[in-house]
Amino acid sequence: MASGCKIGPSILNSELACLASECVRMLDSGADYLHLDVMDGHFVPNITFGHPVVESLRKQLGMDPFFDLHMMVAKPEQWVKPMAVAGASQYTFHLEATENPGALIKDIRENGMKVGLGIKPGTTVEDLAPWANQIDMALVMTVEPGFGGQAFMEDMMSKVQWLRTQFPSLDIEVDGGVGPDNIHKCAEAGANMIVSGSAIMRSEDPRSVINLLRHVCVEAAQKRSLDR
Ligand SMILES: O=C(CO)[C@@H](O)[C@H](O)COP(=O)(O)O
Ligand SMILES: [Fe+2]
Numbered sequence: 593m594a595s596g597c598k599i600g601p602s603i604l605n606s607e608l609a610c611l612a613s614e615c616v617r618m619l620d621s622g623a624d625y626l627h628l629d630v631m632d633g634h635f636v637p638n639i640t641f642g643h644p645v646v647e648s649l650r651k652q653l654g655m656d657p658f659f660d661l662h663m664m665v666a667k668p669e670q671w672v673k674p675m676a677v678a679g680a681s682q683y684t685f686h687l688e689a690t691e692n693p694g695a696l697i698k699d700i701r702e703n704g705m706k707v708g709l710g711i712k713p714g715t716t717v718e719d720l721a722p723w724a725n726q727i728d729m730a731l732v733m734t735v736e737p738g739f740g741g742q743a744f745m746e747d748m749m750s751k752v753q754w755l756r757t758q759f760p761s762l763d764i765e766v767d768g769g770v771g772p773d774n775i776h777k778c779a780e781a782g783a784n785m786i787v788s789g790s791a792i793m794r795s796e797d798p799r800s801v802i803n804l805l806r807h808v809c810v811e812a813a814q815k816r817s818l819d820r
Contacts, residue, residue, distance in 0.1 A: 594763045594784040597809035598624035599802045600660055602767070602789035604640065605740040611645070612652040614793075621798040622806075625658035625681075627767070627787045629740075634666035635689055636738035643674040650679030660684060660708065660729075662767065662787075664737045669696055676703035684708025684731050684765075687723075688715055697726050708765065712737060717751040724759045729785060734778075735768030740789040744769030749781040756782025756816075775805050779812035 601623050606614035615626055628646060633639040646659065661680045665671060668685035675683055683705045690696050693709065700707045710731030711720050720730055732751045735742040745768070755764050766783040771791025778786060786805050795801045 594761055594813075597779075597784050597786070597806055597813055599786050599788065599805050599809075600625040600627040600658075600765075601792045601798070601802070602627045602629055602662075602740060602787050603793070604629045605789045605793050608641075612649055615649060615653055615657070618792070618798065619653070619657055621792075622802045624806075625660055625785075627660045627662055627789075628680075629662045630665060630671075631738065632665040632667075635686065636664045638738045643671060643678040643680075646675060646680060647678035655679075658682070660765075660785075660787075662708075662710065662731070663689075665689065669699070672696070672699050672703050672705075676705055680705055682706040682708050682728065684710055684729065686710045686712065686737075687720055688712055693723050694726070697723065710737075710765075710767075711751070713745055713748060717754050720755075721758065724755070724762055727762075729763040729765055730755055730759075731765045731767055732783070733768055734766050734770060737768070742769050744771075744774045746774065746777060749777050752778065752781035752783050770805075772801060772804055775808045776812075779809040782812075782816065784809060784813060 601618040631638045631640045658681045660682045663685045683700045706728040708729040709727045734745045734748045765785035766778045767787035770788045792798045
């Protein structure tokens with residue numbers, strides 16, 4: 593089976609001037625990992641931050657936290673080494689952004705990071721499938737990438753379900769508009785890595801939101817393993 597249910601807050605909608613303390617607040621609230629959204633203004637119509645900020649966060653937070661870098665960039669090949677040096681744990685690139693996923697996967701591994709491969713809502717899961725045995729995690733976007741706070745696209749759940757059936761041990765991440773209102777759908781479809789931005793960040797009690805998301809996810813995974 594996939595490696596347990598994990599909750600990774602997206603810090604995109606946090607108070608960016610206090611990024612390190614916002615990350616600490618998430619980790620102290622029980623986050624399993626941090627989902628760091630890198631946007632370059634080309635692949636998506638928005639800009640966030642790059643490897644210098646990741647490096648600063650790694651220095652501030654120490655070696656323990658798992659950093660999942662969601663690379664919404666037009667040239668994912670360009671940032672592999674800088675992100676590895678900066679302290680990224682996993683490099684999640686978009687299938688739509690490269691002509692040679694195989695070479696990129698190899699490069700990410702050679703630079704000591706885990707490999708995530710994401711697809712936008714308009715990309716079919718069959719396009720991702722040929723790479724599924726070479727990656728650590730598949731990311732199914734449940735919004736058009738670029739901004740936090742958008743509405744969850746429920747019709748992406750068929751992709752998650754298909755992937756879970758075909759690749760029982762693959763980590764499958766959902767990202768975009770995910771929160772208490774729709775976690776059941778994500779969990780039942782088979783997602784085990786849950787990114788949630790606004791729903792956690794805007795809550796007065798992030799710990800209880802994180803616990804709820806994890807609880808629903810664990811229950812669904814247990815039910816799946818009993819059904820097998
Ligand atoms: O990658 C993205 C958006 O492109 C996400 O990581 C979002 O930033 C998550 O935030 P919410 O949609 O949960 O507010
Ligand atoms: Fe993201």
